[in-house]
Amino acid sequence: MLYAGGNLIALCDCNNFFVSCERLYDSSLKKRPVVVLSSNDGCVISRSDEVKAMGIAMGAPYYQVEGLLRKKGVAVRSGNLLLYSTVSKKVMQVLAKFTPSLEKYSIDEAFLDLSVATISDPVSYAREIRETVLRWVGVPVSIGIASSKTLAKLAGDAAKKCDGVLRITEGNLESFLNGTPVEDVWGIGRKTSKKLEGHGVRTAMDFVRRDPLWVKKLLSVRGLITQQELQGHPRMPLQLEEQIPKSIQVSRTYSEPLTEFRDVECAIIEHTLKAGKSLRRWNLATCAMSVFIRHGYRHHGECEYLTDDIYFNNPLMSDIELIACAREVLRRIFKEGRRITQGGVILCNFADSNFKQRELFDENNLFAIRAKFERLARATDKINEHLGKRAIFPASLAGKDGGKWRPARKMASAGEIRI
DNA sequence: TCTGGGGTCCTAGGACCC
DNA sequence: TCTGGGGTCCTAGGACCC
Numbered sequence: 001m002l003y004a005g006g007n008l009i010a011l012c013d014c015n016n017f018f019v020s021c022e023r024l025y026d027s028s029l030k031k032r033p034v035v036v037l038s039s040n041d042g043c044v045i046s047r048s049d050e051v052k053a054m055g056i057a058m059g060a061p062y063y064q065v066e067g068l069l070r071k072k073g074v075a076v077r078s079g080n081l082l083l084y085s086t087v088s089k090k091v092m093q094v095l096a097k098f099t100p101s102l103e104k105y106s107i108d109e110a111f112l113d114l115s116v117a118t119i120s121d122p123v124s125y126a127r128e129i130r131e132t133v134l135r136w137v138g139v140p141v142s143i144g145i146a147s148s149k150t151l152a153k154l155a156g157d158a159a160k161k162c163d164g165v166l167r168i169t170e171g172n173l174e175s176f177l178n179g180t181p182v183e184d185v186w187g188i189g190r191k192t193s194k195k196l197e198g199h200g201v202r203t204a205m206d207f208v209r210r211d212p213l214w215v216k217k218l219l220s221v222r223g224l225i226t227q228q229e230l231q232g233h234p235r236m237p238l239q240l241e242e243q244i245p246k247s248i249q250v251s252r253t254y255s256e257p258l259t260e261f262r263d264v265e266c267a268i269i270e271h272t273l274k275a276g277k278s279l280r281r282w283n284l285a286t287c288a289m290s291v292f293i294r295h296g297y298r299h300h301g302e303c304e305y306l307t308d309d310i311y312f313n314n315p316l317m318s319d320i321e322l323i324a325c326a327r328e329v330l331r332r333i334f335k336e337g338r339r340i341t342q343g344g345v346i347l348c349n350f351a352d353s354n355f356k357q358r359e360l361f362d363e364n365n366l367f368a369i370r371a372k373f374e375r376l377a378r379a380t381d382k383i384n385e386h387l388g389k390r391a392i393f394p395a396s397l398a399g400k401d402g403g404k405w406r407p408a409r410k411m412a413s414a415g416e417i418r419i
Numbered sequence: 420t421c422t423g424g425g426g427t428c429c430t431a432g433g434a435c436c437c
Numbered sequence: 438t439c440t441g442g443g444g445t446c447c448t449a450g451g452a453c454c455c
Binding site: 037038039040041042043046059060061062063064066079082213220221222243245246247248249251253262298299344370384406 | 420421422423424425426427428429430
């Protein structure tokens with residue numbers, strides 16, 4: 001088997017990240033088993049080691065495990081993304097001190113290029129990284145090292161089960177792959193692993209041994225890339241630059257079903273405001289918007305999505321225009337008598353926000369009016385950043401604090417956290 | 420009664436054209 | 438009226454990830 005030994009990639013993964021953040025905020029949780037719940041306190045999205053040992057699955061619906069959690073004295077917290085992203089930034093800052101080549105892969109994971117001549121012993125270097133993150137931020141991490149991202153991910157998983165750092169080398173690669181079920185490989189999900197098992201492929205080693213042409217035919221190029229990465233060939237370069245998003249989505253499951261148009265409209269306007277803010281933060285403008293609402297419950301076979309799109313010749317970024325469009329689409333899709341349980345807005349087809357095209361016959365001087373809307377949106381962003389989220393908001397939301405649709409967060413940590 | 424939210428990439432198939 | 442081959446572009450849907 002070929003192995004690109006010169007290439008050295010580390011995956012640094014924060015252990016039980018959301019739980020670790022909650023423990024950072026409230027140190028009394030350090031001695032207790034903890035779970036963190038998704039929006040609307042719907043399901044379990046982070047578990048401490050003790051909770052994992054109890055057999056509580058990732059993504060388990062909270063109402064199904066609530067009794068057991070209470071019986072076992074597990075502390076339960078509603079998710080607090082603001083806290084987690086603040087801690088994430090700190091972790092990334094520390095990691096950046098150890099290598100110039102860093103890819104922030106997710107809120108709790110980063111790939112580090114360790115192929116630097118000055119690093120003589122990558123494993124002890126990784127231990128140093130681990131201790132530094134723990135000391136400076138207070139979050140425990142695991143680090144996997146290998147010659148490709150896919151192997152580094154596997155090494156990272158294995159590192160969690162030993163002392164926090166694990167390296168896959170040419171020497172231990174084969175036994176490692178033999179001991180890894182194919183469904184544990186990054187990029188091979190539930191459907192694909194079922195498909196592979198149907199062909200007698202059970203371990204990562206079984207997969208690696210198959211004819212590449214057969215793999216490509218069965219799983220397309222993605223499968224082929226995964227196979228090569230498992231053999232130790234880096235086929236997925238680190239993405240060092242922050243990627244500009246191709247779409248921005250804001251959606252929520254509501255705390256109770258909404259039946260009145262006005263309530264749904266307020267929710268959709270708030271989602272639009274959030275999406276617009278994110279759009280401007282990236283200096284983007286959008287040429288397309290989708291609005292969708294769902295009625296009924298997903299897991300009861302009685303749910304239906306109502307959705308429609310709107311397209312713009314000139315890219316938009318101001319709240320006034322985005323909200324007007326969202327309301328228009330919502331009026332097209334809303335149906336009386338439905339119990340709306342979720343709603344959302346998606347922006348896509350982006351252009352640089354500096355791109356502006358004047359209409360040939362602009363008799364009402366729309367060009368100038370739109371420029372004003374855009375300046376207003378940017379000013380609003382600045383003011384709200386300084387004075388708090390709702391210092392300025394559209395008149396269409398006046399008198400609506402959104403209590404009816406806002407997701408329930410019954411077990412939020414005391415107060416909103418800023419660390 | 421109660422099951423999150425936010426993304427990316429790839430492919431197949433249709434429409435259209437020469 | 439029927440016939441062939443090849444190309445591009447777009448979209449919906451599937452699969453995966455955290």
